[in-house]
Amino acid sequence: MKKIISLGILVGLFSATSISFAQDIVGTWQQIDDKSGSPKAIIQIRKESNNTYTGKITKITPRPGYTPRERCNNCPAPYTNQPILGMEIIKGLKYVEGTNNYEKGRVIDPLSGKFYDAKMKLSATGKRLSLRAYLGVSALGRNQTWLRIE
Template sequence: MNTAIKVLLLALPLTFATGLAQANNSAEGRWRQIDPDTGRAKSIVEIRRTSNGTLNGRIVELLNPSRPNPVCDKCEDDRKNQPITGMEIIRGMRADGAGKWKGGKILKPDEGKVYNSKMALIEGGRKLEVSGCIAFICKTQVWERL
């Protein structure tokens, strides 16, 4: 076999593995939101990087909603009475070191409340620890990467 072809064949798996490692260092992508009280999946959230470098996330699918086509009737901001599917629930997360973000806000649509938020990749980027906080009291969920 030609030497150039051998080098290419050896380099492809390394390139692929490096790409996966880089993807797992980012919170960008789709996540299954797990309810910590029931252990059941509630929704699929897609997190994307904005033009200013922050991360935002929106619900792309509700899993087993309590009512058809629910809206955020308890919200008090621009999301009031808007459909929860498609709703941006994470806003303004800024990088805080490798695999960590802070300084953003997260909305809990069923309460209509907005909390200070932070996120951290865990388990090699396969899971995302998402916290909503008031003062020093935080509630944390662990989401699974899809």
């Protein structure tokens, strides 16, 4: 009987650990271009002291037939002419308690200089992150998939 109870406690602890891992977006992610399906950039997401999440470009992935832009030319201040490499493109994401969702963030597209509202959803495995960038209404936007880099 003690073995069964111990096994149950162990399984419960493992499940709780898996769930908390699945709800964590902190880490390194490969951004996938929603139009071409090719890798676009490496994004590092961290949790801030105010419990929001911020994402920064740490590497621009070379793509065939594409010369990466080095600076954010059309971006408003404080992003004007800032190097894209090292730029914080996501700010203010907040975890939605009891889900794998993060909402109320903002994302900037460094190629167009436009800001969008942002929300993200982490897959149950914790290896895939879906970004929804939109203006005003979530139905009017685009999706991107990001893959966790271990």
